[in-house]
Amino acid sequence: MSVDVLEEVFSPKSVAVVGASGNPATWGYSYTAHLLDYGFRGKIYPVNPRYSEILGIKSYPSLLDVPGSVDYVISCVPAGEVLNMLSACSQRNVKVVHLYTARFSETGRQEAAELEQQILKQAREYGIRLIGPNCMGIYCPRAGLSFGYDLPKESGSVGMVSQTGGGASGFVHMASFRGIRFSKVVSYGNALDFNESDYLDYFAGDSETKIILMYVEGVKDGKRFFDTLRKAASAKPVIITKGGRGKSGTRVAASHTASLAGFIKTWEALVVQAGAIPVRNFDEMADIAVSFYFLPPVLGSRVGVVGGGGGPSVLSADECEEIGLDVIPLPQEIRQELKGKGIQIWDWVGNPIDVSIIGGFGFTDIDMLQMMAANDNFDLLIANVNEGVIVTLSRQEGMTARLQSAVDGYMNIKKQSSKPLLTIVGEKSLGRGDLGHWSTELVSETRTRLIEVGIPFYPTIGRAANAAKKLLDYYTRRR
Amino acid sequence: MSVDVLEEVFSPKSVAVVGASGNPATWGYSYTAHLLDYGFRGKIYPVNPRYSEILGIKSYPSLLDVPGSVDYVISCVPAGEVLNMLSACSQRNVKVVHLYTARFSETGRQEAAELEQQILKQAREYGIRLIGPNCMGIYCPRAGLSFGYDLPKESGSVGMVSQTGGGASGFVHMASFRGIRFSKVVSYGNALDFNESDYLDYFAGDSETKIILMYVEGVKDGKRFFDTLRKAASAKPVIITKGGRGKSGTRVAASHTASLAGFIKTWEALVVQAGAIPVRNFDEMADIAVSFYFLPPVLGSRVGVVGGGGGPSVLSADECEEIGLDVIPLPQEIRQELKGKGIQIWDWVGNPIDVSIIGGFGFTDIDMLQMMAANDNFDLLIANVNEGVIVTLSRQEGMTARLQSAVDGYMNIKKQSSKPLLTIVGEKSLGRGDLGHWSTELVSETRTRLIEVGIPFYPTIGRAANAAKKLLDYYTRRR
Numbered sequence: 001m002s003v004d005v006l007e008e009v010f011s012p013k014s015v016a017v018v019g020a021s022g023n024p025a026t027w028g029y030s031y032t033a034h035l036l037d038y039g040f041r042g043k044i045y046p047v048n049p050r051y052s053e054i055l056g057i058k059s060y061p062s063l064l065d066v067p068g069s070v071d072y073v074i075s076c077v078p079a080g081e082v083l084n085m086l087s088a089c090s091q092r093n094v095k096v097v098h099l100y101t102a103r104f105s106e107t108g109r110q111e112a113a114e115l116e117q118q119i120l121k122q123a124r125e126y127g128i129r130l131i132g133p134n135c136m137g138i139y140c141p142r143a144g145l146s147f148g149y150d151l152p153k154e155s156g157s158v159g160m161v162s163q164t165g166g167g168a169s170g171f172v173h174m175a176s177f178r179g180i181r182f183s184k185v186v187s188y189g190n191a192l193d194f195n196e197s198d199y200l201d202y203f204a205g206d207s208e209t210k211i212i213l214m215y216v217e218g219v220k221d222g223k224r225f226f227d228t229l230r231k232a233a234s235a236k237p238v239i240i241t242k243g244g245r246g247k248s249g250t251r252v253a254a255s256h257t258a259s260l261a262g263f264i265k266t267w268e269a270l271v272v273q274a275g276a277i278p279v280r281n282f283d284e285m286a287d288i289a290v291s292f293y294f295l296p297p298v299l300g301s302r303v304g305v306v307g308g309g310g311g312p313s314v315l316s317a318d319e320c321e322e323i324g325l326d327v328i329p330l331p332q333e334i335r336q337e338l339k340g341k342g343i344q345i346w347d348w349v350g351n352p353i354d355v356s357i358i359g360g361f362g363f364t365d366i367d368m369l370q371m372m373a374a375n376d377n378f379d380l381l382i383a384n385v386n387e388g389v390i391v392t393l394s395r396q397e398g399m400t401a402r403l404q405s406a407v408d409g410y411m412n413i414k415k416q417s418s419k420p421l422l423t424i425v426g427e428k429s430l431g432r433g434d435l436g437h438w439s440t441e442l443v444s445e446t447r448t449r450l451i452e453v454g455i456p457f458y459p460t461i462g463r464a465a466n467a468a469k470k471l472l473d474y475y476t477r478r479r
Numbered sequence: 480m481s482v483d484v485l486e487e488v489f490s491p492k493s494v495a496v497v498g499a500s501g502n503p504a505t506w507g508y509s510y511t512a513h514l515l516d517y518g519f520r521g522k523i524y525p526v527n528p529r530y531s532e533i534l535g536i537k538s539y540p541s542l543l544d545v546p547g548s549v550d551y552v553i554s555c556v557p558a559g560e561v562l563n564m565l566s567a568c569s570q571r572n573v574k575v576v577h578l579y580t581a582r583f584s585e586t587g588r589q590e591a592a593e594l595e596q597q598i599l600k601q602a603r604e605y606g607i608r609l610i611g612p613n614c615m616g617i618y619c620p621r622a623g624l625s626f627g628y629d630l631p632k633e634s635g636s637v638g639m640v641s642q643t644g645g646g647a648s649g650f651v652h653m654a655s656f657r658g659i660r661f662s663k664v665v666s667y668g669n670a671l672d673f674n675e676s677d678y679l680d681y682f683a684g685d686s687e688t689k690i691i692l693m694y695v696e697g698v699k700d701g702k703r704f705f706d707t708l709r710k711a712a713s714a715k716p717v718i719i720t721k722g723g724r725g726k727s728g729t730r731v732a733a734s735h736t737a738s739l740a741g742f743i744k745t746w747e748a749l750v751v752q753a754g755a756i757p758v759r760n761f762d763e764m765a766d767i768a769v770s771f772y773f774l775p776p777v778l779g780s781r782v783g784v785v786g787g788g789g790g791p792s793v794l795s796a797d798e799c800e801e802i803g804l805d806v807i808p809l810p811q812e813i814r815q816e817l818k819g820k821g822i823q824i825w826d827w828v829g830n831p832i833d834v835s836i837i838g839g840f841g842f843t844d845i846d847m848l849q850m851m852a853a854n855d856n857f858d859l860l861i862a863n864v865n866e867g868v869i870v871t872l873s874r875q876e877g878m879t880a881r882l883q884s885a886v887d888g889y890m891n892i893k894k895q896s897s898k899p900l901l902t903i904v905g906e907k908s909l910g911r912g913d914l915g916h917w918s919t920e921l922v923s924e925t926r927t928r929l930i931e932v933g934i935p936f937y938p939t940i941g942r943a944a945n946a947a948k949k950l951l952d953y954y955t956r957r958r
Contacts, residue, residue, distance in 0.1 A: 166787070168790075177908045
């Protein structure tokens with residue numbers, strides 16, 4: 001039932017923005033602008049008695065004046081006007097209203113909580129379903145719906161259910177820089193009507209969604225939630241962040257979305273038991289999401305690590321092991337192969353491969369990676385492009401050639417081998433003077449090429465190792 | 480004795496690069512180029528019989544042909560030529576040789592280890608002290624010495640002692656983007672003669688160095704090292720990363736610098752006992768270093784967190800608490816002050832301050848931060864500029880004005896308050912298409928301004944919280 005209604009939410013033929021505005025500083029403006037910018041192909045009806053036109057489209061004084069049928073309403077009116085708006089929605093047979101409108105139970109005030117309950121009661125009487133209140137609603141690039149400027153206009157296979165709107169929007173933006181594209185994202189706020197279980201249930205069955213991400217602060221019905229989670233996790237990977245884990249977090253979560261937060265350990269145990277993957281923040285969520293998005297299954301812990309000179313390669317090994325991966329010694333077959341090729345340091349090179357020692361011996365880190373890819377002792381590979389290595393250690397020409405041939409090498413390995421290959425392309429805190437530097441451009445070019453060929457990158461070895469281990473645990477449990 | 484010799488190393492009047500080269504792909508070229516690029520003001524003598532001139536400077540066939548005295552030699556010759564070179568150094572009364580030259584004991588080969596010992600023996604007979612072998616040597620911008628292209632040319636107050644050269648160079652580069660400048664950095668490799676304790680002892684007494692960073696894989700003499708560490712840590716903050724902590728790390732550390740690595744727990748306990756700060760990787764090292772570099776002492780755990788809307792502010796609280804900071808409820812005095820100013824949501828706003836709820840009520844997140852700065856209940860402040868917030872949530876003009884006034888506000892708070900103020904400016908994995916985007920430029924501008932006014936930034940709340948807690952522990956132990 002909820003699933004059917006939600007299916008329509010993601011494919012509306014007409015949308016009204018009630019409380020639309022011509023003032024670019026308002027969300028009534030932004031939601032209207034997004035419909036235009038993201039190419040919504042149905043009818044768009046801005047509603048506001050103070051405008052006859054908004055962004056070049058005719059604006060209507062009231063929902064009752066809109067000429068056609070309205071599938072979906074985005075409400076940007078103040079809290080006190082919602083009951084009247086619902087009445088108009090009812091007269092126009094609107095099925096779903098997204099209440100961007102806030103200042104309800106999340107304020108902790110009794111009269112606001114009471115108004116929220118009245119709204120729910122009236123919506124139920126009218127047969128209108130609600131998304132929110134106090135949320136950013138839907139981002140669905142295929143449908144032309146968005147809640148942010150500059151989010152990707154292309155669709156992908158990641159779905160997201162998020163109690164927080166700012167967090168969802170920030171996440172979509174950040175994850176898009178790592179190559180992820182989304183099927184549908186819903187920010188649901190106070191979950192007055194549709195709640196986290198309804199959305200999760202929908203995404204579990206949605207054929208456009210291959211990976212589900214969730215951010216929740218609290219759940220309305222624990223049993224139903226974990227039952228739904230188990231069902232969803234049996235169909236596809238589900239990655240969950242719980243917000244409001246501590247004393248003060250609980251306090252804030254209560255004010256933010258009026259829900260009580262549980263205790264994190266029990267929570268994480270239940271999430272794992274249901275077959276889903278708990279993560280602690282949005283960075284970790286992005287790492288795991290990008291791994292499922294791009295990688296084949298991780299089926300063992302034996303990792304080959306290539307790249308990084310000296311100390312960074314030592315630390316690579318430490319961080320992989322501390323996470324629970326197994327940095328095995330270089331297999332004898334590879335040593336013999338190196339020896340057979342006349343590589344003088346055949347007995348010295350190890351795993352991780354310290355690139356600072358291999359120069360001038362007639363083989364490269366990519367050659368080593370290829371040997372590891374072909375060797376049965378390795379379950380997965382990590383190639384460090386530039387963590388702990390300054391790109392400007394060499395001059396532009398040399399470094400450009402090196403990074404280009406590295407990406408070519410990774411591409412070949414990806415084609416020839418079914419082993420997961422994770423790459424490390426470090427971030428740096430660029431200032432004004434560094435933005436136009438060739439090394440910045442080279443690193444950006446490298447990232448873009450990696451995304452284009454479907455090879456995920458991570459900012460640090462530690463984060464790549466963590467992602468690989470979480471995938472390994474996931475696939476191990478499923479076998 | 481070692482200290483006096485090292486003092487001269489950082490102020491040589493003449494440097495010879497033995498094995499200098501006109502081929503830009505070689506280190507013999509790079510070391511010569513660095514002396515020119517970084518403005519070394521003494522005599523520069525490239526030495527190589529195959530060149531009469533390198534980079535526009537006269538090159539000499541042998542050290543014996545150099546006309547003036549030579550204070551410091553950088554050796555880029557192959558391992559097999561080092562004994563002959565030392566003999567020439569002895570005839571020219573050279574006191575210190577930096578052996579960039581490698582392929583010694585770190586290869587694990589007996590003949591290479593034996594050659595290394597012969598070199599040590601001969602150097603001792605000649606009275607020549609050695610840096611290295613298998614290392615990048617000295618970066619000292621004041622002296623015009625460098626081991627990398629594009630490292631800062633200005634001096635600062637951070638000293639670094641690093642067994643790894645690539646790691647040191649990568650660290651200097653990365654930390655420079657966060658505003659750190661260095662007094663002196665030494666990459667010391669195999670520590671054949673001068674070892675980690677000699678360098679640490681020097682940095683402990685060096686008036687140019689206010690903060691000491693170390694990366695070590697193993698130590699030659701444990702008792703002397705921890706005695707020196709205690710002495711150094713009583714004088715200034717010492718932050719240490721240990722490489723080679725695990726099974727495979729130990730294996731790699733052995734091949735990399737021919738030293739056995741200890742067990743990490745005992746190690747970390749001893750480091751803390753000596754009054755120094757153990758960290759796990761270069762990112763954490765940068766976070767702690769930037770904190771000591773820019774912040775006043777952190778003397779209590781009660782943190783005020785401002786910025787980030789909804790979920791991100793909930794997660795901020797979680798991450799601060801999980802690290803051990805205390806996200807206290809908003810003090811009543813601040814509530815009363817808000818109420819007195821007629822701010823309608825005086826009873827609703829909390830700590831962390833969810834910026835998504837405060838718009839339109841006549842006060843800003845900066846106003847809140849100022850109240851927290853003036854309130855005795857807070858020991859430190861964290862301002863989230865953009866983690867979990869997409870800069871493109873608003874349009875360019877609004878977001879630009881917002882970030883500019885935020886930095887102005889932080890500046891005022893820094894002037895008026897002695898409380899540590901940490902800011903969060905997230906990184907993102909930029910690709911080709913994002914580099915020229917206004918939001919990227921705005922974030923870069925913001926970072927640059929923060930550095931200019933001496934306010935440190937961190938890529939995530941979790942990393943800022945960790946740095947603050949480590950400083951708190953440090954200052955608590957010292958009281």
